[in-house]
Amino acid sequence: xxxxxxxxxxxxxxxxxxxxxxxxxxxxxxxxxxxxxxxxxxxxxxxxxxxxxxxxxxxxxxxxxxxxxxxxxxxxxxxxxxxxxxxxxxxxxxxxxxxxxxxxxxxxxxxxxxxxxxxxxxxxxxxxxxxxxxxxxxxxxxxxxxxxxxxxxxxxxxxxxxxxxxxxxxxxxxxxxxxxxxxxxxxxxxx
Amino acid sequence: xxxxxxxxxxxxxxxxxxxxxxxxxxxxxxxxxxxxxxxxxxxxxxxxxxxxxxxxxxxxxxxxxxxxxxxxxxxxxxxxxxxxxxxxxxxxxxxxxxxxxxxxxxxxxxxxxxxxxxxxxxxxxxxxxxxxxxxxxxxxxxxxxxxxxxxxxxxxxxxxxxxxxxxxxxxxxxxxxxxxxxxxxxxxxxxxxxxxxxxxxxxxxxxxxxxxxxxxxxx
Numbered sequence: 001x002x003x004x005x006x007x008x009x010x011x012x013x014x015x016x017x018x019x020x021x022x023x024x025x026x027x028x029x030x031x032x033x034x035x036x037x038x039x040x041x042x043x044x045x046x047x048x049x050x051x052x053x054x055x056x057x058x059x060x061x062x063x064x065x066x067x068x069x070x071x072x073x074x075x076x077x078x079x080x081x082x083x084x085x086x087x088x089x090x091x092x093x094x095x096x097x098x099x100x101x102x103x104x105x106x107x108x109x110x111x112x113x114x115x116x117x118x119x120x121x122x123x124x125x126x127x128x129x130x131x132x133x134x135x136x137x138x139x140x141x142x143x144x145x146x147x148x149x150x151x152x153x154x155x156x157x158x159x160x161x162x163x164x165x166x167x168x169x170x171x172x173x174x175x176x177x178x179x180x181x182x183x184x185x186x187x188x189x190x191x
Numbered sequence: 192x193x194x195x196x197x198x199x200x201x202x203x204x205x206x207x208x209x210x211x212x213x214x215x216x217x218x219x220x221x222x223x224x225x226x227x228x229x230x231x232x233x234x235x236x237x238x239x240x241x242x243x244x245x246x247x248x249x250x251x252x253x254x255x256x257x258x259x260x261x262x263x264x265x266x267x268x269x270x271x272x273x274x275x276x277x278x279x280x281x282x283x284x285x286x287x288x289x290x291x292x293x294x295x296x297x298x299x300x301x302x303x304x305x306x307x308x309x310x311x312x313x314x315x316x317x318x319x320x321x322x323x324x325x326x327x328x329x330x331x332x333x334x335x336x337x338x339x340x341x342x343x344x345x346x347x348x349x350x351x352x353x354x355x356x357x358x359x360x361x362x363x364x365x366x367x368x369x370x371x372x373x374x375x376x377x378x379x380x381x382x383x384x385x386x387x388x389x390x391x392x393x394x395x396x397x398x399x400x401x402x403x404x405x406x407x408x409x410x
Contacts, residue, residue, distance in 0.1 A: 001235060010308045011237035017304025018242060025300025031291045059259040062274065066252025067409035073246035080239060108324040136225040138339050145335075146343035149319070149390070157326040164326075173225035175275075176327055177316065180335030185352050187345040 003132055005079050043044075047103035086128045088134055104128035107166060108137045111159050115139060119154040120147045122181075135172045137163060142179040224327050239306045242254055317359040319393035328393070333358045336391065340400070343390035344383045349374050355387075358401040359394055362387060363401045370406030380404050 046066045052058055058071035090100035105128045112126030131138075139159070143152060156176055163174055257268040259275070284290060316330040319371055331339070337355040340362045344353035350366045358365045368374050380402040387400045 001231060006232060006235060006312075008233060009232075011236045013234050013237050013241065014308035015305050017301045017306075018298050021305060022300025022301070024294045024301055026409065027294035028291065031286055031294060033286075037312060043283065046281055049281045050279050053272075053278050058342075059256045062252045063256030063260075064259070066249045066254075066256060068253065069245050069249030072247075073249060075244045075402065077239070077240045079263070080235065080242075118362045120204075131225060131228065138225070138228075139290050145338035146345075147337075149393070152329075153321045153325050156329070160222055160326045167222070167260075173223045174327060175225035177228070178329045178335055180331060180338045182338040182342060184345075185341070185354065187319070187348075187350050189345075189348055189351065 027138070044068060058128070086130060089135060089167075089170050089172060091167070098113070102168070102170075104135060104137060104172065107163070109138065111163055112139055112141075114153065115141055115159045116160065120152040120155055131175075136175055137167075137172055138175045138177065140177045140179060142181060145180050145182040147180070222326065227314055227316055227318055227330050229314045232312040233307045233310055237304060239294065255311070317394060318343055319391075320395055321393060336394075337362070339390050340387045343386045344402075346386045347382045353383075360398055361401070362391065362398045363403065365403045365405060367405045376404040378387050 026035065031039055055061075055112075069128075086104050089104050091100040091102055107130045108126030110126070112124040113120050116124040121141045121143055124139060126141075127138050129136050129138055139156075141152075141156070160174055160176075251273065254268070254270070255272055255274050258266060258270040259272050260267050268351070311338055316332050317336060319329040319331055321328060329336060336359060337357065340357075341353045341364065341391070343354040344350055344355070344364050344366050349368050351368060353364060353366045355362055355364045364387055366379070368376070368379060383402045383404075384400045387402075391398055391400075
């Protein structure tokens with residue numbers, strides 16, 4: 001879900017919330033007689049509402065609003081379901097003579113395989129994602145809780161160094177997520 | 192690290208490659224660490240609910256058009272209109288306890304929507320920062336932090352089992368020791384606390400660690 005979609009969500013939900021909050025508050029104030037509505041104009045409003053179904057364009061008006069509602073709703077659902085995809089990323093050295101491009105997903109996958117080959121990491125997955133507008137190679141490494149964090153850091157740094165070479169100067173960021181599992185609860189030294 | 196170098200090397204030669212030869216570790220790392228991940232905000236779910244409501248409303252409006260439209264004397268869809276009678280019977284709002292209840296409910300719903308719209312995205316992980324020369328930090332979720340803390344407690348010889356709860360600010364570690372051995376529990380708690388602090392030293396700021404020593408190992 002992109003930042004733009006979330007921003008639109010926030011604005012729409014905020015406006016809807018303010019509308020409901022305002023309507024509810026005004027009605028409560030009116031109910032406890034802290035607020036008097038201008039009687040004649042309210043009565044006129046209800047008169048207009050009652051006469052609306054008699055209007056020749058009543059059902060067509062409803063239809064147009066209905067079509068627009070359905071279209072907007074379907075479009076919004078589609079936008080929410082869509083995932084950000086990363087196309088090939090241009091590498092440094094790209095110029096008039098030719099273009100160097102790399103498939104980030106393949107890079108992420110390969111880096112994860114490298115990481116998983118080391119001792120401290122049981123398994124690893126690499127994905128390329130768009131996160132808040134940045135292209136990010138994300139490595140998810142599963143380790144046991146008894147892992148030596150310093151050794152793990154060395155392994156990860158080596159992999160990241162490989163990535164740095166590979167992605168030389170491209171605006172790609174890297175993130176390492178640890179999925180720490182606990183293999184044992186008992187202390188093996190006690191037995 | 193030899194596996195690292197053999198398992199994966201860049202396919203295309205770059206300037207850095209020539210400098211580095213077969214030792215990528217010697218290359219100055221210029222990778223940009225990404226910001227910690229964020230989860231999906233609650234407002235997205237609220238928005239989906241609103242969108243589904245809009246879809247339902249649109250369907251009802253379209254149905255109203257179809258049941259009330261006749262082509263060559265034949266209505267398109269058989270059925271009674273729903274909205275026209277409702278609109279035609281609207282006479283006004285009266286002061287009643289029902290009106291009050293509905294108004295309060297609507298206001299509270301609006302408040303919930305406003306709060307959800309303004310709530311920031313959740314951050315499901317904490318960052319474990321390595322040494323100064325480390326190229327990148329680790330992002331660990333709360334379960335991972337408690338697993339690391341509980342495992343660190345097993346570094347104390349007297350501890351039989353351990354578990355931990357809490358998160359990035361405060362970690363509570365429960366350890367069990369042999370009740371018949373007569374250990375100095377406060378000393379054990381101190382050692383456990385030190386080991387857990389050490390294991391989680393990458394957290395900024397470091398968490399407060401509380402240790403509970405239990406004498407019953409059957410838990």
